[in-house]
Amino acid sequence: MPHDRIDILQADAVSLLKELIGTPSFSKEEGITAGILCRFLGERGIVHYRNLHNVYAFNEHYDKAKPSVLLNSHHDTVKPNKGYTLDPFTPVVKDGKLFGLGSNDAGGCLVALIATFLYFYHRSDLPFNVVLAASAEEEISGFNGIELLLKDLGPIDFGIVGEPTQMQMAIAEKGLLVLDVHAEGRAGHAAREEGENAIYKTLKDIQWFSTYKYPKVSDLLGPVKMSVTVIETENKAHNVVPSQCHFVVDVRVNELYTFEEVLGIIKSNTSCKVTPRSLR
Numbered sequence: 001m002p003h004d005r006i007d008i009l010q011a012d013a014v015s016l017l018k019e020l021i022g023t024p025s026f027s028k029e030e031g032i033t034a035g036i037l038c039r040f041l042g043e044r045g046i047v048h049y050r051n052l053h054n055v056y057a058f059n060e061h062y063d064k065a066k067p068s069v070l071l072n073s074h075h076d077t078v079k080p081n082k083g084y085t086l087d088p089f090t091p092v093v094k095d096g097k098l099f100g101l102g103s104n105d106a107g108g109c110l111v112a113l114i115a116t117f118l119y120f121y122h123r124s125d126l127p128f129n130v131v132l133a134a135s136a137e138e139e140i141s142g143f144n145g146i147e148l149l150l151k152d153l154g155p156i157d158f159g160i161v162g163e164p165t166q167m168q169m170a171i172a173e174k175g176l177l178v179l180d181v182h183a184e185g186r187a188g189h190a191a192r193e194e195g196e197n198a199i200y201k202t203l204k205d206i207q208w209f210s211t212y213k214y215p216k217v218s219d220l221l222g223p224v225k226m227s228v229t230v231i232e233t234e235n236k237a238h239n240v241v242p243s244q245c246h247f248v249v250d251v252r253v254n255e256l257y258t259f260e261e262v263l264g265i266i267k268s269n270t271s272c273k274v275t276p277r278s279l280r
Helices: 006-021 031-043 103-121 146-153 198-211 259-269
Strands: 048-051 054-058 068-074 092-094 097-099 129-135 158-161 175-184 225-232 244-253 273-276
Touching: 006 031, 006 097, 006 103, 031 048, 031 054, 031 103, 048 146, 054 146, 068 103, 068 146, 097 103, 103 129, 129 146, 175 198, 175 259, 198 225, 198 244, 244 259, 259 273
Parallel strands: 068 129, 068 158
Antiparallel strands: 048 054, 054 129, 092 097, 175 244, 175 273, 225 244
């Protein structure tokens, strides 16, 4: 079956995107959308494979002697936030735009890359291979996403990764370092001078994260950026001094620092316990 009709490819891509929007696919819960992608490819005669919630395929005339171009994007999403004004799982076309959870990050990118893969799938005259990978767990930097899949894809010489960049080509991205930061105090009653408030112990560190400037700024990626994104305590009573407090820091690292260097700087300037989720 030929796949060179741009109008058909476009219509099919939009239809697929609507189906993906209508199907919840939070990170680690992408099983149904992985099935949708397998069905979509299978209906078009595409030989495809699945590893957990990752779906991948190779062009029909794949040749190990040729270089390979990877087309990759993800089909997991974050959970919808309270700021949504539309039903996040109902695809809506408005003013020429398709709205819904994952339509931008990264469903639109994914279906466009799938359409591209289909266009080249049957070509026997390509000087390169085309490899498609619809990966999972991207939003949480999980181990069972593209990292798991790489061993199945063969050598990759060039990659196009679909992410929302306002249609501006990006040739690099910052590394992501996620930190869990924990402070221990001592419980007490709020009406009395007792206990050691764990929330208060975090304040100095949170202030440091919000103001510290890393001296090495990249011409390509800019400065290292740190953002405190979550703060919580197990205590839910208004009259109890909390004995512990936990917060999360999202750190975007440029190419001038290693994760280990950044972590060392952070630990030398903070008093709470800092634990990276991963240094990979």
